[in-house]
Amino acid sequence: MNTMRSSPSYRRGFSLVEVTLAIGIVGIAIMSLVGILGSTFQQVDDIMQTNRALAGVTRLVGALENPRSILYLTPAADTTATNTTYLQQGITTLDPDPANPASNFDLAYRLLAGAKDNGATAVWLYVYERKVVLATSDAQVAGGNIQYNLSSNPSVMEVASCKGNSDNFSPLAAGTRNVVGSPMRVRLSLSKLLVGQRFKLDVATGEPNSAKWATGVDLPVDPRQYALAYLPVVAEFFPHDYVDSAIFKAREETPLLVQNIVISR
Amino acid sequence: MKTPSLPKALRRGFTLLEVMVATSIMVIIVLAVVTIASDTFKAYDRAVAELSTQSEARGVLDALENDLQTAILRPDGRCWMEVILPGSPGAPAKAPQPIGNMKGLDQPILMFFASPPDRPRWNPAALTPRQSLKGDVCAISYRLGQRSPFDMPGEPIQQVYGVYRTIVDPEGTFTEALPIIFKSPPSTEPNPEVAGNPLAWGPNSAPTPWDYWSGPARMISNYGASDIGGQKQTKVLIDPSLTANPPCWTLDDQNFIGSNVVAMNLTFWCTSSLPFTAVAPALKDPVARLPLSLRPVLPVEVDTFKFGSTLHGGYAGAFRSATIPSSSTLAAPLRYAPLAMPVPVSMPSAAQVHPYDYFGSRLRIFADRIYPDALLTNTTSGVATAAPLPYLPYSLKAVEVSLTVLTPEGSKELRGLQQLGGKSKLDNSADYRRIINQHGRNYSRYIRLLANGG
Numbered sequence: 029m030n031t032m033r034s035s036p037s038y039r040r041g042f043s044l045v046e047v048t049l050a051i052g053i054v055g056i057a058i059m060s061l062v063g064i065l066g067s068t069f070q071q072v073d074d075i076m077q078t079n080r081a082l083a084g085v086t087r088l089v090g091a092l093e094n095p096r097s098i099l100y101l102t103p104a105a106d107t108t109a110t111n112t113t114y115l116q117q118g119i120t121t122l123d124p125d126p127a128n129p130a131s132n133f134d135l136a137y138r139l140l141a142g143a144k145d146n147g148a149t150a151v152w153l154y155v156y157e158r159k160v161v162l163a164t165s166d167a168q169v170a171g172g173n174i175q176y177n178l179s180s181n182p183s184v185m186e187v188a189s190c191k192g193n194s195d196n197f198s199p200l201a202a203g204t205r206n207v208v209g210s211p212m213r214v215r216l217s218l219s220k221l222l223v224g225q226r227f228k229l230d231v232a233t234g235e236p237n238s239a240k241w242a243t244g245v246d247l248p249v250d251p252r253q254y255a256l257a258y259l260p261v262v263a264e265f266f267p268h269d270y271v272d273s274a275i276f277k278a279r280e281e282t283p284l285l286v287q288n289i290v291i292s293r
Numbered sequence: 294m295k296t297p298s299l300p301k302a303l304r305r306g307f308t309l310l311e312v313m314v315a316t317s318i319m320v321i322i323v324l325a326v327v328t329i330a331s332d333t334f335k336a337y338d339r340a341v342a343e344l345s346t347q348s349e350a351r352g353v354l355d356a357l358e359n360d361l362q363t364a365i366l367r368p369d370g371r372c373w374m375e376v377i378l379p380g381s382p383g384a385p386a387k388a389p390q391p392i393g394n395m396k397g398l399d400q401p402i403l404m405f406f407a408s409p410p411d412r413p414r415w416n417p418a419a420l421t422p423r424q425s426l427k428g429d430v431c432a433i434s435y436r437l438g439q440r441s442p443f444d445m446p447g448e449p450i451q452q453v454y455g456v457y458r459t460i461v462d463p464e465g466t467f468t469e470a471l472p473i474i475f476k477s478p479p480s481t482e483p484n485p486e487v488a489g490n491p492l493a494w495g496p497n498s499a500p501t502p503w504d505y506w507s508g509p510a511r512m513i514s515n516y517g518a519s520d521i522g523g524q525k526q527t528k529v530l531i532d533p534s535l536t537a538n539p540p541c542w543t544l545d546d547q548n549f550i551g552s553n554v555v556a557m558n559l560t561f562w563c564t565s566s567l568p569f570t571a572v573a574p575a576l577k578d579p580v581a582r583l584p585l586s587l588r589p590v591l592p593v594e595v596d597t598f599k600f601g602s603t604l605h606g607g608y609a610g611a612f613r614s615a616t617i618p619s620s621s622t623l624a625a626p627l628r629y630a631p632l633a634m635p636v637p638v639s640m641p642s643a644a645q646v647h648p649y650d651y652f653g654s655r656l657r658i659f660a661d662r663i664y665p666d667a668l669l670t671n672t673t674s675g676v677a678t679a680a681p682l683p684y685l686p687y688s689l690k691a692v693e694v695s696l697t698v699l700t701p702e703g704s705k706e707l708r709g710l711q712q713l714g715g716k717s718k719l720d721n722s723a724d725y726r727r728i729i730n731q732h733g734r735n736y737s738r739y740i741r742l743l744a745n746g747g
Binding site: 062 | 329339340343394555560564586587690693722726735739
């Protein structure tokens with residue numbers, strides 16, 4: 029029996045269109061896989077950042093109750109790891125008479141009283157985790173090999189103000205301070221819990237006067253004239269992407285975490 | 294029968310060009326698939342490493358947070374909290390040596406009293422009817438140790454590092470621990486600021502939690518499943534021997550709460566009641582001696598002051614390796630590391646406060662002051678006319694805990710090397726440091742001591 033002979037139309041190869049289509053389909057499949065992977069990585073990063081923000085909340089609360097532990101980074105901090113001052117030294121109006129140091133609440137009040145909304149008046153701080161020891165101390169090259177020196181290299185959380193650098197925390201500053209992961213950018217503004225509160229003391233009687241606070245109203249400049257025993261603020265955490273402050277202050281962003289904080293006298 | 298031959302056009306093979314094109318396409322596809330698979334595995338490994346280490350760290354940090362937030366620091370002149378660094382020169386005689394390849398600095402023994410929500414509330418020996426325990430103050434200790442996940446007593450290999458939390462029930466604390474703390478009435482102690490002889494006030498005159506934990510065998514309630522009827526047992530709490538079998542109670546399997554933890558570093562944040570003596574920026578350390586400011590008090594491996602080095606600055610030496618010559622040590626800017634010794638602060642009795650905020654072996658914590666060790670007379674700063682006070686007038690407000698947790702991959706490598714050497718400790722400590730560096734993940738938490746105004 030003779031094998032059936034193929035007709036010429038069956039014997040021809042694939043056309044260019046067919047091959048292009050096949051490659052295109054495979055390409056799309058691969059690209060979609062890559063896309064799914066990318067979003068998975070993004071989700072993992074988001075979870076890690078939220079965790080870091082959660083860890084930073086307690087540190088931020090501690091820092092706002094002891095504002096003298098908040099660092100004040102100037103442009104010099106970009107290149108010099110040890111070039112650091114503290115908040116009350118960078119913003120001298122917070123502690124106008126250092127010989128008679130202001131209370132911690134007064135410092136925090138003077139820092140935050142002007143943050144009437146979360147727009148242009150908001151106060152920006154950074155919360156980040158940093159390794160205690162410089163990477164060069166942690167691992168050094170000895171005889172051509174990397175030699176690891178430390179049996180542990182603990183990390184600590186730090187809160188910093190970059191007011192002296194237009195609220196910019198630069199990658200260089202992060203590098204010199206051994207920052208781990210993305211720093212958190214925190215926007216602080218007065219909480220809506222103040223709305224309707226009688227917030228101002230009558231200087232003559234020492235009692236709260238009839239004025240009630242509403243969004244946008246100025247708090248007294250002098251903390252002694254503030255009638256309440258606490259200052260409620262809202263902290264909004266964003267992952268810091270090192271863009272210029274003019275850009276991140278202007279754009280709409282969804283915070284990773286929003287936290288109400290009450291600073292007590 | 295002869296096989297019918299195909300026509301010539303069908304019999305020919307692929308041309309070289311066709312084979313090359315097909316091979317190229319295959320190579321591109323295989324490369325893409327391999328890249329995707331590799332990325333997927335990397336993401337999986339990363340996720341597993343993060344999740345695993347985070348889960349271990351969270352368990353330990355949550356327990357520490359519950360305990361430290363409810364810690365008791367009564368302002369009655371008694372020592373309510375203590376930290377010992379095993380193996381350090383000034384550690385108590387009965388203190389154990391460092392475990393495995395860990396440094397003493399990385400495995401502090403933390404002892405204090407607290408009322409955590411998960412404290413024992415029922416007498417395990419009285420099940421029907423249930424009998425509640427009286428009181429709510431518990432003696433608690435944390436320490437790091439090694440254990441085998443396969444629970445093979447005496448097996449030196451396959452040991453993983455981890456955290457042990459020991460909690461003594463309120464009745465046991467009341468009958469055995471608190472009497473030790475209350476033993477010495479503080480009213481008999483001299484007031485260092487008026488007595489004129491501040492050194493007469495010795496921290497050793499006041500009993501501390503260490504006296505309870507390191508003393509003779511104590512009566513404890515065993516809540517474990519292995520216990521017969523939940524009867525009380527007599528156990529040594531902390532044994533200087535690391536090879537005792539069975540191990541001391543603080544290293545019992547029941548108390549193991551987190552594995553692969555290879556370092557627990559503590560920073561004690563204190564406010565200072567020191568007088569205001571200098572105006573910034575005259576001070577090298579911007580927060581030096583400012584009242585109401587938070588100051589970190591850190592453990593150090595080597596007390597440079599004590600050993601007479603010319604390199605000072607508590608933070609610069611805080612976590613420095615002993616393997617680096619002091620001349621090549623870089624300043625580690627935890628805050629600001631002055632390389633010259635700050636001037637001690639004068640006190641009313643002409644005594645001076647030690648300028649450093651660190652300890653090398655032992656830290657005793659009172660509600661309104663702390664006693665670091667090695668508070669020697671300052672002879673190197675040019676101010677040698679007065680003796681330093683034996684304590685720092687600091688009030689502990691918060692403890693920042695940094696845990697270093699090994700990823701499963703790192704733990705596997707470490708155990709592999711332990712198995713090769715047939716020991717629970719690696720002979721080459723460089724291998725250990727490399728594994729910590731490459732596979733260690735850090736998790737830190739700032740925990741406020743609410744009872745002390747933190």
